[in-house]
Amino acid sequence: MISGKRILLIIGGGIAxxxxxxxxxxxxxxxxxVTPVLTQAAQEFVTPLSVAALAGQKPYTHLFDLTDEAEMGHIELSRASDLVVVAPATANLMAKMAGGHADDLASTLLMATxxxxxxxxxxxxxxxxxxxxxxxLAQLLGDGIRSVGPNEGSMACGEFGLGRMAEPDEIVSAIAAQFAEGPLAGRHVLITSGPTHEPIDPVRYIANRSSGAxxxxxxxxxxxLGARVSFVTGPASVPPPHGVDVIKVETAAQMAKxxxxxxxxDAAIFxxxxxxxxxxNAANQKIKKSGDGALPRLSFAENPDILASVAQMKKGxxxxxxxxxxxxxNLVDHAQAKLARKGCDWIVANDVSPETGIMGGAYNAVTLITRTGADPWPRLSxxxxxxxxxxxxxxALGQA
Incomplete structure (x- = not known):
């Protein structure tokens, strides 16, 4: 997919x-x-020599290098590639890009490309x-810039959370996706994700355990894979990916709407x-303890069955x-019964018993249930x- 493509790689000044x-x-x-460009700060973490050895060509580091200006020029350099990749995109580089600053070679190339x-x-x-x-970030995405990552994990500073640069394989995949039409090009895929929160009162709710990962x-x-994705998400702890249409909801009724x-x-994945x-009978005000040991009486009603309603649509x-x-x-038995009851085409079944670590974890082990049988997949990320x-x-859509 990327063979023969020219990548202008701007390396920012971070440990990544x-x-x-x-x-x-x-x-x-x-x-x-790969044509590499190193910011001044990047040279504190990787040397131009090591970058040159791997790229097979010298890296560019200075805006006012007269030889380079005579032979190529920063305008030509910014336009001689098929894609500009900024990795790591530090907070400072992102701020420069969003603000339209052009005070060094990297930011000037990004303005000129x-x-x-x-x-x-x-x-x-x-x-x-x-x-x-x-x-x-919102400004850059609005300007049409694509983003990959960051990931969650331990950091060089000793803290934990979102901020780790995507791994090289992830970045390569994102670059390939930039050039590929993909087998889902021209398709619209609707995906729901995360939990829903059903209010008890303004400060309490009932929900399922789901990170939305x-x-x-x-x-x-x-x-x-090239799809236009509508991503309807409840209040998940994992943020939605970039480059999809995000619709945030809280309750099941809002999700159904x-x-x-x-x-x-073309496809709907629930x-x-x-x-x-x-x-x-959710309360409008916070429910207080009565002081006499009496418990609040909650009345429950079934939420709309979103999967069944879409699967059983007569039109559209x-x-x-x-x-x-x-x-x-009874994973397979329950999943097969759900497939028949809901009227959908596939069920992705997984065992979320606490000992599996799947609910809220980084890995999953699913069995794909179709009308022709059950296909167990290995434990994967x-x-x-x-x-x-x-x-x-x-x-499946290609065969439809």
């Missing part, structure tokens, strides 16, 4: 710059040409969460852990409707599970 050495190697292994730009943010978790960084991974996987409004779609019931039904079944026993399922969706 060391990953760019491996990124360059992976890109060249796949036949891409007429090619697509992909950033791989990397910074301390507090810097990532800072309102200024999030404003800058699998749904977010599915949205990213379908996006990377958002799904209806997002249709029609990965959300929707609460089966809502509190029918998606070609492929996929449900999820989180079970703690949620990203790998999503990529595998997205390819199956593409194959």
């Amino acid at each position: 710059a060391y990953k760019c050495l491996e990124l360059i190697r992976r890109l060249r292994d796949q036949g891409a040409a 007429d090619k697509p730009v992909l950033i791989a943010p990397a910074m301390n978790v507090r810097m990532w969460e800072h309102p200024a960084t999030q404003r800058n 699998q749904g977010a991974a599915l949205a990213a996987a379908c996006r990377d 958002a799904v209806t409004e997002a249709l029609p779609a 990965a959300a852990a929707v609460a089966d019931w809502r509190v029918d 039904r998606p070609t492929l409707v996929v449900g999820f079944a989180a079970e703690t026993e 949620k990203s790998e599970t999503a990529a595998r399922l997205a390819l199956r969706v593409a194959e």
